[in-house]
Amino acid sequence: MLNLKLIGSILEQQIRFNDNKSLFYNGGKSALGPSPRTLCWLLEYRPQVAKTLERIFADGLLNHFTNKLAEQGISHFIQVNQFMQFTSKDKLQLAELYKDQFMRIWSLLQNEGAGEEVVQQFFQKHYQQLRTFLIQTNGEELFKKYTMDPHLFWVPCEQYSANLQVAWLGLDVEHLHPPVLDLGCGPQANLVQFLREKKIEAYGMDRHVEESEDRPFLRCMGWMEASFEQEQWGTIISHLAFSNHFTHHHLKADGEPEAYAQKYMELLRALKPGGSFFYAPSVAFIESFVDQLPQYFVRRTWITPTQQMTRITRLTK
Known part of the structure; x- marks a missing residue:
């Protein structure tokens, strides 16, 4: 019996x-496609899959599935390249795309004559829609390298210990102006946890x-x-993140770059007088203006x- 848990699996x-x-390789036939297990379920267990999808539709679970898929998709894209x-x-748009795919799969299953070739075509169209979504949200330039190799390349995005961040940014922990915001704190929020253990009012923000x-x-x-409200933060820290x-x-x-320049100045205005913005690496092209x-x-x-x-310190209002 096909159930919701198995669909998720x-x-x-x-x-x-x-x-x-x-997803963007154009040097030959795409390596992307349905797995043997997916083909098996769609072709050999057609009625069971169709009934399970109908149950999802009838029970109002479609939004749950598609929102979860969109969250997983966004997370996967960012893990591949942190600059996405x-x-x-955008997340809602991706969820709508997945919702459309569920409906199209159900329609495909109604066609008894639809064989493996039809399923392959369905997946290739789906991947084309994903490519279009990524270009619409992140531009074409970012994906040019991905057209050259069927496999992904690694874009480093690591989590660092609190001690390393303190040393790297030269933070005098005992004299940081509160409250402290760690911008791009990472999933573990190592620096935020470290500062709060020292009774420093610290907060973290990360996607x-x-x-x-x-x-x-x-x-x-x-x-x-x-x-970021004006004069909201005593200290802002962003280690290998915003800059x-x-x-x-x-x-x-x-x-x-214009949107980032505006956000950069918004962050500076969010500093309280006497507060500082610590970050690495430096961005000399705007610091010369500041x-x-x-x-x-x-x-x-x-x-x-x-x-x-x-380190940029706000001297006056």
Whole structure:
């Protein structure tokens, strides 16, 4: 008997089957497609799959499944390349795309003559829609390298210990101005936990962090969707996060450097007088402008032979 749990299992193994395969490879036949198990269920257990889908539709579970798939999809895309950015609206759009696929699968199952070739065509159209979604949300430039190889390449995105971040950014922990915001704190929020253990009022924001009742100081959100009130924070910290993405958009042919510049200035205005924004790597192309403003003091420090960190302190209102 096909049940909802098994449907979820089939979906998960289908995602794993295409893991590490490029969605954009154009050097030959795409390696993406339905797994043998997926083909088996769709072709040999056609009536059972159709009835289970009808149950999902009738019980109002379609939104649950498609929203979960969209969350998993967004998470997977970001794990592949940390520079992909998605808004809440984008996530809803992806959920609608998956909803359409559920309906199309159900329609396909009604056709007794639909064999493996039809199923393969369905999946190829689905992957084309995913490619279109990614280009619409992130531009074409980001995916050019993915057209050259059938397998994905690694874009580093690591979590770092609190001690390493403190040393890298030269933080004088005992004299940080509260409250402290760690922008892009990571799923584990290591630095935030470290600071709170020292009785420092610290908060974290990250698109991967899990919000919970026992950790009300963490917020699951991307910085481009967040609003930062003026004079809200005593200290803002962003280790290999915001400035990395800012530089990426500055260099990317179809990036959004203006939007990042506006958010950068919003973060500076969110500092209380005497407060500081610590980040690495430095972004000299905008710091040279900020350095001319009388209300801010810019200081850069070499942390490796090729990398600098920046501390911007707000002097006045």
